[in-house]
Amino acid sequence: MRPKIFAEIKKSFKYWKKNKMIALVSIFPPLLISLLFVGAFRTTGIVNIAVVNKDAVSSSLWTEKFLDVMELKTGTIPHFNVILTDEEASGKMFEMHQTFAVLYIQEGFGKSIENGKPIPITVKFTSVHEDISKNVRLGIEARIYDFAKLYGLDSNERPGIIIDKKLENSSLLRSDYMMAGILIWTMVFFGLLIGGALGANEKEGGTDIYIEMAPNGRIISMIGKWVATIAISGLMMVILGACYVIFFGMKIPNLQSISLILLVFLMLSIVFSFPGVLYGMKVGDFRLVPAPMIILSITLWLVSGALNPLEFSAGYSFFKYLPTASGIRIISYSMFDRGGQFITESFIVLVLWIFLVFVIFLLVILVNHRKCKPKLSNQN
Amino acid sequence: MRKVLSLMIADLKIWIRQPKLLIMTVAPLLIISVFGGFFLAKAEVLPLAIVLEDNDPAAIRLENYLINLKSGSGVTWFDVVKNENLTAQEQFEKGKVLGLITIPANLTDRINSEETVKIPIKINNINDDVTKNFIQRMQNAFNHFNDDLVVDDSVYNMIRADFKGNTYPDLPLIKYICVSILGLAMLMSISLAITFSIAREFEDRTMRELVMAPNLVNILAGKLLSALAQSILVVAFILLEQWIIFGYFPQNMLMQVGFFFWGAFFSIGLSIIIATKIKQILPAGILIMVINIASWWVSGGLAPAEAWTGLLRIIADYWPGTYFYQVYINASLLGKESSNLFLRNLTITGIFGTVMILIAFTIFAREVREV
Numbered sequence: 001m002r003p004k005i006f007a008e009i010k011k012s013f014k015y016w017k018k019n020k021m022i023a024l025v026s027i028f029p030p031l032l033i034s035l036l037f038v039g040a041f042r043t044t045g046i047v048n049i050a051v052v053n054k055d056a057v058s059s060s061l062w063t064e065k066f067l068d069v070m071e072l073k074t075g076t077i078p079h080f081n082v083i084l085t086d087e088e089a090s091g092k093m094f095e096m097h098q099t100f101a102v103l104y105i106q107e108g109f110g111k112s113i114e115n116g117k118p119i120p121i122t123v124k125f126t127s128v129h130e131d132i133s134k135n136v137r138l139g140i141e142a143r144i145y146d147f148a149k150l151y152g153l154d155s156n157e158r159p160g161i162i163i164d165k166k167l168e169n170s171s172l173l174r175s176d177y178m179m180a181g182i183l184i185w186t187m188v189f190f191g192l193l194i195g196g197a198l199g200a201n202e203k204e205g206g207t208d209i210y211i212e213m214a215p216n217g218r219i220i221s222m223i224g225k226w227v228a229t230i231a232i233s234g235l236m237m238v239i240l241g242a243c244y245v246i247f248f249g250m251k252i253p254n255l256q257s258i259s260l261i262l263l264v265f266l267m268l269s270i271v272f273s274f275p276g277v278l279y280g281m282k283v284g285d286f287r288l289v290p291a292p293m294i295i296l297s298i299t300l301w302l303v304s305g306a307l308n309p310l311e312f313s314a315g316y317s318f319f320k321y322l323p324t325a326s327g328i329r330i331i332s333y334s335m336f337d338r339g340g341q342f343i344t345e346s347f348i349v350l351v352l353w354i355f356l357v358f359v360i361f362l363l364v365i366l367v368n369h370r371k372c373k374p375k376l377s378n379q380n
Numbered sequence: 381m382r383k384v385l386s387l388m389i390a391d392l393k394i395w396i397r398q399p400k401l402l403i404m405t406v407a408p409l410l411i412i413s414v415f416g417g418f419f420l421a422k423a424e425v426l427p428l429a430i431v432l433e434d435n436d437p438a439a440i441r442l443e444n445y446l447i448n449l450k451s452g453s454g455v456t457w458f459d460v461v462k463n464e465n466l467t468a469q470e471q472f473e474k475g476k477v478l479g480l481i482t483i484p485a486n487l488t489d490r491i492n493s494e495e496t497v498k499i500p501i502k503i504n505n506i507n508d509d510v511t512k513n514f515i516q517r518m519q520n521a522f523n524h525f526n527d528d529l530v531v532d533d534s535v536y537n538m539i540r541a542d543f544k545g546n547t548y549p550d551l552p553l554i555k556y557i558c559v560s561i562l563g564l565a566m567l568m569s570i571s572l573a574i575t576f577s578i579a580r581e582f583e584d585r586t587m588r589e590l591v592m593a594p595n596l597v598n599i600l601a602g603k604l605l606s607a608l609a610q611s612i613l614v615v616a617f618i619l620l621e622q623w624i625i626f627g628y629f630p631q632n633m634l635m636q637v638g639f640f641f642w643g644a645f646f647s648i649g650l651s652i653i654i655a656t657k658i659k660q661i662l663p664a665g666i667l668i669m670v671i672n673i674a675s676w677w678v679s680g681g682l683a684p685a686e687a688w689t690g691l692l693r694i695i696a697d698y699w700p701g702t703y704f705y706q707v708y709i710n711a712s713l714l715g716k717e718s719s720n721l722f723l724r725n726l727t728i729t730g731i732f733g734t735v736m737i738l739i740a741f742t743i744f745a746r747e748v749r750e751v
Contacts, residue, residue: 021663028670036677037420039692047689066539076512076519095718097686097706113539120540127545128713130553132687133452138516140541145519148526148538153496158536160491160526161442163518164498167505168472174509287400287662291407298411302419309506311475 001220008224009231012198016232022197022286023236029294030186030240034248037306038175038182045077050090050102060110069147070103078139094124101125101136172336178306179250180335184327185301186240187265190233191272192279192297196289198225198232199280208284219365222277229273230266237265253335260334264327267350271323272297274357278364300324309339320345323353383595387602388609391577395610404665405572405610408673409618413561417554417626420682426514427477428458429468433485438525442483442499445521452543452550457517478504479514492531547714558628559712560681562619562636563705566643568672569614573607574651575664578744582659582751591748608644615640631715639708646704646729647672649736656740656747675701680709700732 016023051070055063073079085093090102104122112119125136152158202208202221211217244250252258280289303315304325309332310316319325326346332338395401430446432439449457461468461477472480480502484490490497501518505511527538581587593599622628630636651668658664678696679685685696685706696702703725711717 024663025666028666032670032673035674036682039677045689047687076516096721096724097684097710100684100686116535117537118539120542122542122544124544125546126684126686127452127547127550128710129556129684129687130451130453130455130550132683133545133550134513135687137452137541137543138513138520140543141520141523142516144539144541145523148523152536153526156494156496158529159494159496159531160529160536161487161497161499161522163515163522164500165515166500166502167511168502169505172505172507174507177507285400288403291403295407295411298415302415307419308510309475312478312506 001216004220005224005227008221009228012225012228013232015198015201016194016228019197025290026190026193026197026236027240029290030182030189031243031247033185033298034179034182034244038178038248046073046079046081048083048099049080050085050093050099051082051105052087052090052102053084053105054087054107055105055109056084057107058110060114062113063105063110065151066105066109066113066147069150070143072143072146075146076139076142078135080139080143094126097126100132103140169338172338174307176249176251177309177332177336179244179248180331181301181304181306181328182248183241183244183250183261183331184264184268184304184324185297185306187233187237187268187327188272188300188324189293189297190236191229191269192276192293193290194232194236195225195229195273195276195278196280196283196293197286198229199277199282200284200286200289202281203284204286218368222281222364225277225280226274229277230269233269233273234265251335257334260330264330264350267354268323268327271350271353271357274361304328311339311342321349323350326350383598384601384605387599388605391603391606392609394580395573395576395606401572401576401661401665404669405569405614406617408669409561409565409568409614410621412564412673413558413618413621414625416557416561416682417622420553420557422553424510424513425456425459426479426510426517427461428479428481429461429463429471429477431463431465431468431480431482433465433483436483436485436487436489438487438491439483439485442487442521442525445524446481446518449517449521449524452545453552454549455552457520472502472504475504478506478510481518491529494531551713554626555628555713556709557682558622558626559630559709560676560705562615562622562630562712563639563643563708564672564676564681565615565618566611566640567647567676567701567704568669570607570611570644571647571651571668571672572665573610573614574604574648575655575668576661577603577607578652578655579659579661579664582655583661585751587748588751611644612640630712632712635711639711642726642729643704643708645737646700646733649733649738649740652740653736653743656744659747675699676705678702679705681705684709700729703728 049070051067053063053067067082070080071082083099087104090099093099094102102124104124106119106121109119109121121140123136123140125133127133148160149162153160153162202211211221214220241250245252252261276293279292280286283289300322301324303313303319304310304322305313305319305328307313310320310325310329313319326349329339329342329346333340333343428446430443432443443460443462446458447460451457461471463471465482468477468480471477482500484497484499487497499522503511503514523538526536527540529536581590590596590599619629650671654667654671655664658667678692678699679701680696685693685702688696707717707722707725711722
């Protein structure tokens with residue numbers, strides 16, 4: 001049986017080499033997902049804001065100080081690049097969508113600060129997008145806070161309250177965290193897609209009949225394709241991993257992380273490539289493989305803590321039992337040293353899923369044997 | 381005309397009989413729409429535990445600011461849990477709240493003695509983005525508190541910002557996402573329909589018969605009408621999905637029709653070029669999807685292109701798709717758009733569309749001759 005399984009694996013590799021288009025199809029979605037989701041959260045944080053300073057004539061010191069604070073590149077983002085302009089030009093910039101906000105400083109603004117009764121500033125902004133609106137509103141409020149803190153509260157010029165913050169965890173960019181999730185999603189996606197492609201190729205090529213005719217042919221073919229899927233997924237992961245490192249700034253801190261990633265890959269590949277192969281064998285047409293596999297893998301990824309750690313997401317008590325959730329937790333721990341308390345539980349969950357997959361595999365063999373028996377007895 | 385219509389119906393029947401093509405057209409749009417709508421279009425409400433060390437009036441005032449603080453679209457910023465110190469600490473450690481603010485005792489007295497009082501805030505920092513939001517919302521509340529602060533006979537003011545959006549209140553993100561996906565549906569569905577139609581003829585080796593047919597113009601017109609009909613069906617389906625799931629429906633349907641034809645003109649040329657060069661349905665279709673989705677994203681699908689920073693902003697400025705989405709999204713959401721912007725963007729996309737169509741016909745004619 002073993003040589004036949006090896007032959008099946010070899011055949012699967014040849015199929016993959018021959019059908020480069022399928023390999024391309026499997027690489028595009030992960031890159032696109034990374035671009036869409038991670039790219040949206042990866043920002044320089046520095047944005048241009050048009051400023052109409054009507055207080056420039058009197059060259060007020062306080063107005064200058066306020067504009068200096070507006071341009072500070074410390075504190076929370078967005079950091080603003082102030083583009084000084086006049087009212088007409090700013091109106092045109094806003095109209096032609098060259099800037100998303102215009103800040104108007106009224107004449108006498110600096111003097112009014114000096115007198116302790118500041119004239120309000122006006123901010124005209126695009127409010128069609130809630131996230132941009134939020135960043136404009138809170139970004140300006142943050143600069144006002146910084147200004148008051150710097151020139152009033154810190155120097156005890158006036159009373160008030162200030163933030164004394166303490167962070168429980170070290171710095172972690174959301175886009176970096178999301179890359180860990182995308183790594184897991186890629187493993188799942190490859191397992192399902194490559195499994196589906198290999199599973200479907202017999203029916204597509206019209207060779208499924210020979211498989212059925214050979215003794216234990218279906219089982220051998222299934223095992224061979226299952227193992228081949230894991231191996232090919234591994235190779236594809238190396239390529240994609242390199243892309244993630246080069247294009248999306250993914251960082252793998254040490255050798256221990258690599259070994260944990262490899263272990264998670266092996267476990268997830270075992271779990272997901274088997275249903276992929278089974279589905280492919282059932283539908284027998286590669287064109288029916290990508291869409292459902294993308295939907296399934298993305299759904300699993302999103303409910304398993306794709307954007308934020310699972311414990312801060314809805315449905316935590318249920319979704320934590322998903323293999324993808326365990327995978328994301330282990331990878332987060334290995335890459336960012338977060339969530340060490342969930343590691344044992346996550347490994348137990350993954351082992352249980354592998355066990356479940358093997359039980360299903362045995363059931364498939366059993367059903368297959370039962371199907372074959374009457375055929376053989378009829379032939380006798 | 382009757383011939384064109386019957387050809388169109390025949391072509392439509394082929395499309396409907398091939399569920400794979402339908403899936404390829406609708407599935408990506410549906411995935412982006414549903415997942416974008418459910419996972420990216422929600423303002424984060426941050427769970428916060430507040431501990432008051434006493435019932436000082438200033439502390440209660442600050443607590444009220446934190447409880448009632450809202451986004452421009454009316455979303456409450458914090459999901460506040462009021463607790464005893466020990467319970468709050470426990471909840472913070474278990475990750476049930478992301479932040480813990482302890483308002484110290486005797487706040488009024490301390491402020492009256494002209495002190496700058498530090499308010500301790502613990503933040504979980506699940507990631508820098510959430511923490512940034514946390515701090516900024518706190519700063520917003522603190523600005524409110526520090527404004528109009530009366531100590532003895534003195535009043536201490538803060539600079540106030542008067543925010544004026546181009547629509548009031550700020551629109552929820554889901555509306556923006558729905559409109560941008562509808563724009564994507566327009567551009568991508570027509571592109572895919574054209575691509576499938578041309579690539580199928582090459583793949584089935586029927587292109588030679590097609591171009592040698594005596595009534596070629598009728599055939600091409602039939603195919604174009606069929607592609608438009610397919611596209612309308614897909615866009616209508618996505619619109620229905622957005623209406624049912626997210627409650628979004630455009631205010632002005634006539635305007636949508638105008639944009640649909642504008643989008644079709646903008647997209648057709650590039651689709652013909654890709655279909656003619658690749659000649660196979662699957663890879664050509666995938667390439668079209670990738671180009672359209674990437675274009676949607678960079679052109680303002682998730683956020684207005686003017687808010688991009690760095691390299692993305694430069695790419696968005698040079699990519700003609702930006703100029704379609706810019707007008708389409710803003711006009712759909714605001715009900716109108718400036719005529720200067722409309723004219724400029726129509727010119728840019730019009731030139732791009734015309735050039736692409738001219739190149740497409742040159743390439744198509746050359747490739748067909750070689751078949």
